[in-house]
Amino acid sequence: MHNSRHTNRLITEKSLYLLQHAHNPVEWYSWGTEAFNKAKKEQKPIFLSIGYSTCHWCHVMAHVSFEDQDVAKLLNETFICIKVDREERPDIDSIYMSICHLITGSGGWPLTIIMTPNKEPFFAATYIPKENRYRRIGLLALIPQIKELWSSQKKEVLQSAHQITSILKKTSQYSNDQATINKSLLKTAFTQLRNSYDHQYGGFGTAPKFPTPHNLRFLLRYWKRTNNNKALAMVEQTLEAMHFGGIYDHIGYGFHRYSMDRYWCVPHFEKMLYDQALLAMAYIEAYQATGKKNYAQTTREIFNYVLRDMTSPQGGFYCAEDADSEGIEGKFYLWRYEELQQILTRNELEIITKLYDIKNKGNFTEKVIHGKTDWNIFYKARSVHELSTIKNGSEKNIRNLETLALKKLFSFREERVHPDKDDKILTDWNGLMIAALAKGSRVLDEPRYASVAQRAVEFILTTMRTPDGGLFHRFRSGESALRGNVDDYVFFIHGLLELYQTVFDVSFLNNALDLNRYLLDHFWDDEGGGFYFTPDDGETILIRKKEIYDGAIPSGNSIAMLNLLYLSRLIGDSKLEEKASKIAYAFSKTVQQMPSSYTELMNAIDFQLGPSYEVVVAGNSQKLDTKQILKEINRYYIPSILIILRPTEEESPDTTGVAKFTKDYVSLNGKPTVYICHNFTCKKRLTNLSEILDLLKLEDIEMNNNYDKT
Numbered sequence: 001m002h003n004s005r006h007t008n009r010l011i012t013e014k015s016l017y018l019l020q021h022a023h024n025p026v027e028w029y030s031w032g033t034e035a036f037n038k039a040k041k042e043q044k045p046i047f048l049s050i051g052y053s054t055c056h057w058c059h060v061m062a063h064v065s066f067e068d069q070d071v072a073k074l075l076n077e078t079f080i081c082i083k084v085d086r087e088e089r090p091d092i093d094s095i096y097m098s099i100c101h102l103i104t105g106s107g108g109w110p111l112t113i114i115m116t117p118n119k120e121p122f123f124a125a126t127y128i129p130k131e132n133r134y135r136r137i138g139l140l141a142l143i144p145q146i147k148e149l150w151s152s153q154k155k156e157v158l159q160s161a162h163q164i165t166s167i168l169k170k171t172s173q174y175s176n177d178q179a180t181i182n183k184s185l186l187k188t189a190f191t192q193l194r195n196s197y198d199h200q201y202g203g204f205g206t207a208p209k210f211p212t213p214h215n216l217r218f219l220l221r222y223w224k225r226t227n228n229n230k231a232l233a234m235v236e237q238t239l240e241a242m243h244f245g246g247i248y249d250h251i252g253y254g255f256h257r258y259s260m261d262r263y264w265c266v267p268h269f270e271k272m273l274y275d276q277a278l279l280a281m282a283y284i285e286a287y288q289a290t291g292k293k294n295y296a297q298t299t300r301e302i303f304n305y306v307l308r309d310m311t312s313p314q315g316g317f318y319c320a321e322d323a324d325s326e327g328i329e330g331k332f333y334l335w336r337y338e339e340l341q342q343i344l345t346r347n348e349l350e351i352i353t354k355l356y357d358i359k360n361k362g363n364f365t366e367k368v369i370h371g372k373t374d375w376n377i378f379y380k381a382r383s384v385h386e387l388s389t390i391k392n393g394s395e396k397n398i399r400n401l402e403t404l405a406l407k408k409l410f411s412f413r414e415e416r417v418h419p420d421k422d423d424k425i426l427t428d429w430n431g432l433m434i435a436a437l438a439k440g441s442r443v444l445d446e447p448r449y450a451s452v453a454q455r456a457v458e459f460i461l462t463t464m465r466t467p468d469g470g471l472f473h474r475f476r477s478g479e480s481a482l483r484g485n486v487d488d489y490v491f492f493i494h495g496l497l498e499l500y501q502t503v504f505d506v507s508f509l510n511n512a513l514d515l516n517r518y519l520l521d522h523f524w525d526d527e528g529g530g531f532y533f534t535p536d537d538g539e540t541i542l543i544r545k546k547e548i549y550d551g552a553i554p555s556g557n558s559i560a561m562l563n564l565l566y567l568s569r570l571i572g573d574s575k576l577e578e579k580a581s582k583i584a585y586a587f588s589k590t591v592q593q594m595p596s597s598y599t600e601l602m603n604a605i606d607f608q609l610g611p612s613y614e615v616v617v618a619g620n621s622q623k624l625d626t627k628q629i630l631k632e633i634n635r636y637y638i639p640s641i642l643i644i645l646r647p648t649e650e651e652s653p654d655t656t657g658v659a660k661f662t663k664d665y666v667s668l669n670g671k672p673t674v675y676i677c678h679n680f681t682c683k684k685r686l687t688n689l690s691e692i693l694d695l696l697k698l699e700d701i702e703m704n705n706n707y708d709k710t
């Protein structure tokens with residue numbers, strides 16, 4: 001419970017995470033000059049705690065330690081205490097998380113850093129309990145030790161902190177010795193992924209197991225390039241296992257953040273916007289590659305969840321839903337058998353029990369999870385087809401009963417206490433969702449998704465622009481704030497480029513170009529190549545980092561490379577392609593050591609190595625025959641093409657931004673005409689749909705045949 005009698009400085013913040021700590025007896029400061037000036041004046045070290053509002057262990061640490069009077073007294077006496085929302089300040093989080101990895105060899109949230117008033121760290125940890133337990137020192141024991149150290153060995157502590165900062169600076173520099181970028185890099189990435197692949201349950205590594213959709217999207221491109229069916233099989237097994245598992249919310253849709261076991265069964269229950277976006281893209285591409293409708297259905301379900309629960313009235317997308325409700329992790333998503341008996345008919349219960357392995361005494365206890373008993377989690381133990389074979393029944397009847405039952409359970413669950421929703425709107429994560437919806441709209445032929453994406457774009461362009469034409473990072477409670485970082489620009493530009501290729505509104509392309517110019521002006525490293533995470537006029541923390549690792553979210557530099565290639569082809573500007581090459585070379589030495597850690601960058605390299613094509617459709621954008629050609633092209637998985645529409649109903653269409661080489665293209669005999677272009681020259685023009693598709697497939701065959709020659 002919050003202590004309603006005590007309020008600290010965080011009460012004036014917009015961040016939900018900071019507000020969750022506004023009634024702690026700890027005298028928290030937000031990150032800023034007030035806290036650092038006070039630390040310098042009083043010569044106290046700083047206790048920095050970083051987390052986010054939907055983080056389970058952040059809640060635990062808050063409840064057990066930060067709401068405790070004894071811990072608070074020690075913290076207030078010894079330190080100046082600062083709270084940071086990692087989603088609001090990814091720049092701060094990234095630097096101090098690197099420190100934690102450097103000092104301890106691992107990381108996570110809540111992140112605990114103890115540092116000097118000059119922001120130089122000398123202690124790092126993640127969750128710290130109140131008292132010593134499980135060989136882990138507790139705060140009640142740790143704080144007096146730090147206090148003694150600071151007063152009796154301050155000089156050594158400051159030296160140590162300075163040394164740690166120097167090591168961080170060295171490890172954050174990328175070598176100027178540039179390595180070769182060629183197709184062998186893609187092959188190495190594939191081999192490494194295959195070696196870490198879980199051949200029994202799909203995914204990579206053991207437990208905990210993360211979805212890593214960019215790994216899957218890379219494998220799809222590798223399969224397309226080489227015809228290596230093992231790559232496709234890895235993608236399919238993983239996507240199917242995740243959708244069957246408890247990591248997927250079978251009742252309300254959407255994916256939880258990760259699985260705590262290797263079977264995808266027991267999730268960490270929070271739901272993040274970026275996971276929905278990135279996974280939707282992976283399922284869309286798998287649908288294009290295989291034509292299997294279950295992948296399209298999963299994509300629609302993800303979008304249903306986002307549109308229903310994660311979309312603000314203004315059009316932006318909220319960032320996350322908590323793992324906990326009523327103080328218990330996963331409670332919203334778990335079921336007792338007696339509940340199911342009361343809600344469902346006997347036939348529905350029988351089907352649900354067999355499909356989802358529901359047990360009288362609970363199926364959750366068989367999995368390792370915080371000692372819960374009698375609970376059931378919904379994970380699919382068998383498919384409808386398998387059950388129809390076992391029962392010798394009709395698939396249609398079983399599916400109907402399942403659908404009815406899940407609808408009833410959804411209605412019942414809606415009456416429960418919902419997990420908290422973090423309703424801040426982040427430009428970068430919104431960019432990913434816009435890209436996913438735009439892609440989904442054109443592949444699934446669902447104009448509604450494009451409309452939702454357009455509303456989100458309009459919201460960001462009208463509400464989240466800085467006075468100098470840049471982007472703000474966060475919007476909440478009517479306030480746009482915090483200077484955008486590289487991910488905000490890059491992910492949002494990516495969304496604009498995907499949306500242009502869906503609705504062909506040139507304004508999206510022009511906005512992408514404007515923001516790309518801003519990005520190059522304020523984030524580009526003229527000396528070493530690549531983009532810094534923060535702008536040239538942003539706050540200096542310890543170092544100005546450049547990120548390339550594709551972790552839970554792809555790095556800004558990886559997506560930026562692809563954006564620059566897309567923009568170069570869409571507007572016919574080879575200088576942008578040169579910039580893209582400089583990104584690959586800037587990180588080449590690092591990437592060569594373990595290319596499977598940079599699969600989003602591999603996707604950009606795959607596109608650049610090509611052959612890739614611009615497909616220019618010259619036709620009346622309002623007519624059915626033009627729409628039909630676009631629809632057919634989008635059905636196929638051809639990641640090596642970009643689509644440009646030259647609307648022939650306009651005498652001089654607005655080609656500001658769009659490739660100038662398209663301006664004279666016409667439709668032949670009043671029919672929509674397709675020009676297949678490579679290196680800014682167009683070698684074919686076709687009006688027959690089957691010929692167009694045959695040619696595009698032929699280009700793919702050419703790519704496969706050229707693989708080993710280049």
